[in-house]
Amino acid sequence: MTSPRTAAALAALTLLTVTACGGGGSSSGDEMHVWMYQDTLVVVQEGAVERFNADHADDGFQAVIDQVPGDNYVERLRTAMGSGEQPDVFFNWGSGSIAPYAEQGLLEPLDDLLAEDPEFADAFLPSVLESGKVDGVQYGIPLRGTQPVVLFYNRAVFEEVGVEPPETWEDVLSLVDDFTEAEVTPFALAGADPWTEQMWLQYLVDRIGGPDVFARIAEGDSEGWRDPAVLEAADMVVDLVDRGAFGDSYASVSYTEGGASTLLSEGRAAMHLMGSWEYSTHLDQAREFAENDLGYVEFPPIPGGTGDPANVVGNPTNYFSVSADGPHVEHALDFLRYTAQDEYVADMVANGEVPTTANAEEVLADSPNPEFATFQYELVRDAPHFQLSWDQALTPEVATPMVTEIEALFNGQRTPQEFVDALAAL
Amino acid sequence: MSATVRDRAAPRTGRPGPLWALPGVAFFALFAALPMVLVAYLSFTHWGGLGDPRFAGFDNWTRLAGDRLMHRAVGLSLLLTVASWAIQTPISLLLGVWSAGRQRGRAVVSALFFLPLLLSSAAVAIVWRALLDPNFGPLAWAGPFLGLGTVDLLGGSTSAFWVIVFVASWQFIPLHMLLYQGGARQIPETLYQAARIDGAGRLGMFWHITLPQLRNTMTTSSILMVVGSLTYFDTVLIMTGGGPGTDTTIVPYLMYRAGFRSWELGYASAIAFTLVVAATLIALVMVRLTGFGSMRSTREGI
C-alpha cells in the first residue's frame, strides 16, 4: 500500500529543492546583458556601460556586463544563443565566428545604423569594419584595439649572443643556428595551444602567396588548400622544426598558462611570434623585462614570395553584435554608439590598446608605451591587408579539425603533403 | 526460484506497491532514459545547436563509419580501458588487502590514500600538468640529471597517452582500494586460522584464501573500472585537449570536440550513441557476471 502522504511529501520536497535552486533564474526585464570575454581589458567596456546607464538615469533602464571566462567563451556563447536566452549584445571575432548566427537570422543587421549616422560610421577604419561583415552585411561594430601578430624578442639574449633581430628569412635561419649553438631555444612556441602554431603558418602562407590564397579557402573552397603556397609554407614549418627552431619540448608548452611567455622573459628562448597582447602579458608578469628588454619586429619577408611583406595577420579587432530577437534591440543599438565616444577611445589607449578608430593616431601619445603603440598603429595602418586569424575566419566545423592538423604538422605526425591532403578533404 | 518467492510474497502485508518506485523511475526516465532515445534521433539529423535539427538520413552514420579519427578513438579507448584495468587492479587489490588490517597506522595511511578521490578530475589534471611541465616542473632538472635531456611526457605521442592512464589510475585506485578493503574485511578469520594451523605462509594464504574470496569484489571493481574509463573525459580535456595532435582523442573527447567545438551536434550524437550502445552492452555483461540483477539475497529466496 502506498501512502498518498508519502507521495505528497516527496513531491513537495522535490519542488522545494528545485525552486530553491531556480530562484532568480531568469533575468529581469529591464536589464540589457552585454557579454564580454573575461580579461583585464574589460574596464573599457565597463566605463561605456556606466556612461550608458547614467544617460538612462531617467527611465531606469540598465545595462550590465556579463564577464564570460575566456577558455569556454565560444562554447558558452553558442549554447546560450541556441537556448532562447541570448545576450542582448555580445563580444565576438567578427567574420566566421558570427556567420552561423547570421545565417540563422539571430543577429541584427547594422547597416541602417551606420547609414543613418555617418559620423559614427566614419569613426572606424574601413578595413577594420570589413571583418565585422558576413556576406556583405554589417553585423559587428569594433570594440577593441587592434591585435596584430608581431615577432617579439629578448634584447638581452640577442646582445649576449651578439646578433641582430631578423630582417630577412636568411637572418631567421642563421639565428636559429646561432641560438641553438648558444643553447637558447630560438623561438618559444606554445604547442599545446595550436592557434599559436597557426600564426606561423598563416604568416608564411601570406608572405609566399599573398592574402588571396586564404581568401579562396575562407569562401568555402577547400581545394584552396592545394595552392602551392600552402605546401611550401608547410615545408618551411617542417624545416624549422627539424632545425630545432622551437627546441624539443614545445608540444606541451601552454600559452594560456604562461609557459611560452616565461621562456622568453627568462631568456631561455630568444624570440616569440605572438599577438600584440603579449606586451601587456609581460607588463603584468615580468614588468622589468617588458620595460627594458622586450623588443619587437615585423615578420620578415620570404625570398620569392609574392605576398606584400607589409601585410599583417592577427585579430584586426573584436566586435559587438546585437541579438535580433532580444527585447532590447533599440537600446542595444544605442549602446553600440558608445564605442566611438572620445572617453571610450581614451580608456582604450590608457589601457595600452591601439584603437581602430580613425582618430587613434592623435591619442596614442597617452599610451603607457607610446613607442610600441605607434609601432602597432603604423604596422596596421600601412598594411595593404590585415588577415583575421584563420580559426576565427572559418566556421567552427572546419576550423576545429584544421587547428588539429596544424598541430599534427608541427609535431611531425603529418608530412607537408599529408597535411595539405587532410585540409583539402575538410 | 524467484517465482516461488513471488508467490509466497504477494499476500503478505507490509509489502510496498510498485508505486513506490514510480518517482525514481519517472525521474530517471525523463533525465537519463529519454536523452538516450533522443541521442539516437539526433544522430539522424544535422544540427548546429541553433534553430531546429534537420533530418539527415544516414549521413552521420556513413561518415562515422569512414572516419579515421573515430577508428583511432575506438582503438585508443579500448587500449585505455585495458591498460587502466591491468594497472589499477593489482595495485588496488594489494593496497586494499593491506589496508584491511585493523592497525591504527594502516587506518591513517589509508585515509591519506583516499584523498585523490576527493579532488575533481579538473583539479587532478591541473596539478599533474604542473608536475609534468618539461620546462618548469621537476622534470626540467631531473631529465638532464639522469642524462635523459628534455623530458616532455605530455608532448610525446605515446607518452601523453600513458600519462592519462597513470593520472586516471592515481585518481581512481583509492576507490577500488576501498572496495577491496571492504571485501577483505568480510573474509571470515576462521579461514586464516585453519590455514595457519596447516602451516600456510602469508603468500599461500593470500593465494589460496584472500584471492578466491575476493572473486566477487574483483568482478565489481573490474566493471566499475571499465565503466569509469569511459569517463576519463575531464582528464583528457584539461590535460591534453586530445593531443598532441589527436593522440589522446578517446571516443568521449571526440564526441565533445565534434559537438561543442565544431558544432556538428548530429554527428556528435552518432558518436555519443555508439557510446551508449557500448555502455549498455557492458552493463548487460556486468549483470550477467555479477548476478546484480537476480533478486537472490542471503536471506530471502534461494
Next chain:
Amino acid sequence: MSVVQERAPVNTPGGTRSPRPGTGRIRRRGVGERPNVLGGLGALIWLLVVAVPLYALLIATVQRGENYVPEGPLAPPSDPTLGNYATAVEKGLLGFVWNTALVTVAVVVLVVVLAATTSFAIVRSRRRLTDAAFRMFLLGLAIPSQAVIIPVYLIIVRLGLYDSLTAIVLPTAAFALPVCVLILVGSMRDISEELYEAMALDGAGSVRAFLWLVVPMSRSGLSTVAVYSALQAWNGFLFPLILTQSADKRLITMGLFEFQGEYRVDVPGLLTAVVLSTVPLFVIYLVARRSLADGLMGVGGK
C-alpha cells in the same frame, strides 16, 4: 604500524554496523607472525605517489603567481603568501562554493529519497513492474553522462531551465541514481524477513516499515549513497559547463575558470581554489568514511 598498536585490543568504534555475518569479527595478526615488510614497502611507495602531488598542490597555494613557473612546483616558496586565499575569496569563491553546496544538497536529497523508495519497492514489492524498473537502472549503470549531454542540453533548453542551478541538479541526480539504487538494493536485501514479519504483526503498513525498519537498517547504505551523489555533484564538470553560463550560477569547478585571464592562467590561484573547494568534501568524508566503506562492501560482497 608499531608493535604496541598491533597488540592493543582493536575494536570498531560505535557498534552501529548492521548485523552481518563475518563483519563483526576483527582480523588480527596471529601472535608471533612476522611483520608484512613487502606490503609495508608497497604502501610506502604508493604513499609517496599520492603525497608528492598533494604536497605540490598545497605548496602552490602559498606561492606567488609570478614565482610559480620559475621556481617550479616542488620547491618551497621563497616568499610565501596567503594572498592566493585572499584573492580566491575576493573573486567570489565563496559564492561558487555556496552555489555548489546548494546543488549538492539538492542532488543528495533527491537521490537519497528517490533511490531509497525505489530500492524498497524493488527489494520488497517483487512485481514484474519493479523487476523491470531494476533492469532499467542496471542497464543505465554504465552510461557515461557525456554521451547524452547533447539531448540533455536540448531538454533543459526546452524546459526553460537553461542557466539555472536546477538545470545541473536534475541530470546530475538522474545519472547518480543507477549506482545508488544498486547500492541500496544491496543493503536492503539483507534485512531479515523476520523483522518485516514482526513489523507486520504490529500492524505496520509499508510506510511504517520503510521509515522504522528499512531506513534505520540501511543507514550505512544511505550514507554511501549520500557521499557518492555528493561527490558527483561537487565535482561535476560537463553539466555546469554546458547548461549554465552566468557568473551568479557558477559552480566551483567552473569557478576555476574565474581565475583565468584572456591569455594566461594564474596557476597558484587556481590550485588555491581547488584546495578550498575540497575542504567541505574532506570534512564529509572524515565523518562518513566508515559507513562509506561498509556501503561499498554491500556492492562488492556476496
